[in-house]
Amino acid sequence: MSTIPREAEKNRRMALAAMQQGDSTAALDHMAKAVRFSSDPTLKFRYGSLLAHTGNLEEANDVFQAALSEMPDHAEGWYLRGLVLVRLKRDPEARKCLKEAIATAPTELRALKALADLEFNSGFPADALPLWERLAKYPKATTDVTLRLGETLSRLGQHDRALALYSEAIERHPLDADLWMAYAQAQEDAGEKDLAAHAYERAAALRPGWAFPLAGLLSLKRAHADQARVDEASRKLESSETPDADRAMLGYELGKVFDGRGDYNKAIACWKTANAARIRMTGSHPPQWIEGQVDRTIAIFTSSRIQAGARLGSLDERPVFIVGMPRSGTTLSEQIIASHPAAHGCGELPDLALVARRLAPILSDQLEPQTLSRAISRYLEAATRHAPTDAVRLVDKAPLNFFHLGLVAILFPRARVIWCRRDPRDIAISIYGENFALDEKLATRMDTIGHYINAQTRLMRHWQRILPLQIHESRYESLASSIELYAPKLLSAAGLPWDAACLNFHENKRGVQTPSRWQVRQPIHTRSIGRWRNYEAALEPLLDILQPDSF
Secondary structure: OOOOOHHHHHHHHHHHHHHHOOOHHHHHHHHHHHHHHOOOHHHHHHHHHHHHHOOOHHHHHHHHHHHHHHOOOOHHHHHHHHHHHHHOOOHHHHHHHHHHHHHHOOOOHHHHHHHHHHHHHOOOHHHHHHHHHHHHOOOOOOHHHHHHHHHHHHHOOOHHHHHHHHHHHHHHOOOOHHHHHHHHHHHHHOOOHHHHHHHHHHHHHHOOOOHHHHHHHHHHHHHHOOHHHHHHHHHHHHOOOOOHHHHHHHHHHHHHHHHHOOOHHHHHHHHHHHHHHHHHHHOOOOOOHHHHHHHHHHHHOOHHHHHHHHOOOOOOOOEEEEEEOOOOOHHHHHHHHHOOOOEEEEEOOOHHHHHHHHHHHHOOOOOOHHHHHHHHHHHHHHHOOOOOOOOOEEEEOOHHHHHHHHHHHHHOOOOEEEEEEOOHHHHHHHHHOOOOOOOOOOOOOHHHHHHHHHHHHHHHHHHHHHOOOEEEEEEHHHHHHOHHHHHHHHHHHOOOOOOHHHHHHHHOOOOOOOOOOOHHHOOOOOOOOOHHHHHHHHHHHHHOOOOHHHO
16 A cells, blocks of 8 residues: 555545444545545545445446546456446446456456346346356356256246256255255246155255245145145244245235135235235335326327337237236136147247337337347347247237337237236236235235226227237137137137147146146136135225226
């Protein structure tokens, strides 16, 4: 530190002492003075680190940027700035910084892991995969790397590779509960119920009291769950010491057990407990929030804007988008179509939503041909990743893509859309009792679910009026009650001739990663139709909201 002016060094030491005493305000003040007294970029780097540590992210990013302009080979600076930008949700900039850190120091594993996490969490598992594979080759690779690699393989539909990875890891670390838990989930994805149950039991035995495998066992066996496990989950649900994350997880699955046993009062009580816990964890959107989202979408995607953009779109006729409310029969519809020898089921691709998010800032402007071309290529790359080369239909069943059909009409004006519809009361009960992702804040209250269903209907009616796309309405009740009559109509809407293999959709061995994974591996049935009647007393907030067109 001899090259640092005395006054700068004095303030640096005072900042360090202040931090040791827990006085971050004084520490920041002293480091700011140290930087003013010296032009040394390492001081700027330390100041940026202190700003990041104390949560001053925007300032930290500015200081890191200034420091890196003077020492561009500082790998740790690029890494830390990348982390700051991740926390600021500025993913493209974060990606560049982390790549710079890796280029500057190829053995910088922290940056490599941070970039892998960023790619996966941003919805780009294909880009994350080679990064996790690279990390897994290091001699000191942790179990966490194995778990993230396996999760990425599963997300990409490479279930056999994920299972092999976990099996090999378990051979090396047979007492690792996390590996057994991941192995159980991978076996579920592959449709191996008995093997999944065994793995859940092993995870639970290795870590007594762990809610995760307990919830997995309840979800897997439902009405037939072992009573000792049901009692254990019930005690945890009633205990004031149970964290809300565990309370929610167990409440959703315990409710399914009681639902399957016909004890509907206990089932709805469990789901109320689970949703209350989830709201405490994540909050909830105001009921009208979804209406504002739809208003903005309708304002952006006018008929004239779509017609102008579609002139630059792809003529590819393969994409088929299955949309609708969650739990409306989207997985069933995809499984039927994917059983056709000329179709490929893509699962729930996140890529259209990612493209929409990237284009959001410029959707109100004239879209450039290059921008659209990149978006089209990115989507088709994901949709064809595991598809046979001769597949004539690529079926994407991400239900919430109903938000993005205006973009679909621009990117793929020859695409087909299947809108899955179902009694909204059955949809609401099914959503209310499902353990969705933490950011699904509209799934935890009956009134917000009602607003969601209404808004979805309104937006779909808008698309039907203005889009040139073929939009086929498919009723779950009709499909489940008379598959021989309505499955051919579903295939026709997808632009495919009838094939009897589609009636045996439940024999399709493809991996399924949705809450309906076990239902679509059974022959068609009508047991879920009218299920709402078991919970009629709990539906009043929903019924007060629902509009006639949503039925």
